[in-house]
Amino acid sequence: MDQPYLTIVHGAATPEEVAALVIAVSARAATSPQAPQKPGLWRKPAYQMRTALTSGSGAWRASSRPH
Numbered sequence: 001m002d003q004p005y006l007t008i009v010h011g012a013a014t015p016e017e018v019a020a021l022v023i024a025v026s027a028r029a030a031t032s033p034q035a036p037q038k039p040g041l042w043r044k045p046a047y048q049m050r051t052a053l054t055s056g057s058g059a060w061r062a063s064s065r066p067h
Contacts, residue, residue: 006021013021054062 006018006025008018
């Protein structure tokens with residue numbers, strides 16, 4: 001261990017402040033990274049595009065229903 005893990009470069013930190021810093025850094029490192037979540041379907045550009053309008057019986061009612 002030639003180099004210290006932490007170096008205070010500005011000011012004079014008290015032992016309590018250094019201990020708080022060590023706790024904060026170790027707590028941050030101990031948390032496991034979360035897997036990236038898949039975006040919701042509402043964010044997909046394909047769902048923002050409107051389909052072609054159709055004519056016929058019930059077409060007006062069906063135009064507002066999701067695909």
